[in-house]
Amino acid sequence: MKKIFPHLIVSIIVILFWKMWTSTDNYAWSPEGKELLMLDIALTSIFIYKTLFWLIIANSLIYSFKQIKLRNYRILFISSTLILVFYFVVGKLIERKCAYDYYVVFINQSVAEEFNERPIIEAGYEIGKVINENILDKEMKSRLYAFGGIEKLEYFPATKNLSIILNDKTEIEQYRAESYKVLRKFNTYESKQIITKFNEQAKDTIDKNVIKLGEYFLKTTE
Incomplete structure (x- = not known):
């Protein structure tokens, strides 16, 4: 015993x-x-x-x-x-x-709102793949917090889908701005290229608002 x-x-x-x-x-x-x-x-x-x-x-x-x-x-x-x-x-x-x-x-x-990203953090890096597979779905539940999860996990494979959301004019501005913010946070060569190209091609008011909102989100998380 x-x-x-x-x-x-x-x-x-x-x-x-x-x-x-x-x-x-x-x-x-x-x-x-x-x-x-x-x-x-x-x-x-x-x-x-x-x-x-x-x-x-x-x-x-x-x-x-x-x-x-x-x-x-x-x-x-x-x-x-x-x-x-x-x-x-x-x-x-x-x-x-x-x-x-x-x-x-x-x-x-x-x-409560402040706990929404908790399962993502607890899951770790591997959940990034599952989120990335679903984040293009405009009806995805808790989609806004999924962007924050991808950012915290630094799940770089999501770069392509974030770029698609950023450049999709049918997307809600807030989601496009979140994509902008996460890509800026990634700070990789690929994400820098995407952001630079988007800034250069932003001619209409909506795209400019996305940049402005994205930069605002960026400042609030620094």
């Missing part, structure tokens, strides 16, 4: 932490229709993947600490190396696996 007690304690802590962290109540303040069901399904999936991942990490660390006490430094080195490999390799796979679930949370949540 003495040997398994540390593993039991750390396992309970990991399970309780992820149970609370992925609680539907964190994202459903005023759900409508099927939102609660969609959130519950997505968060349950995230809970399972994240809990299993961190249970393995936590218990492996306990095992490694025991090797220090026993002075089994060779085993300690091997176990530590395996933990690092597992953390980075499997961790990346878990991030990819949970990306769509976090996207489901993002578009179905009902929280």
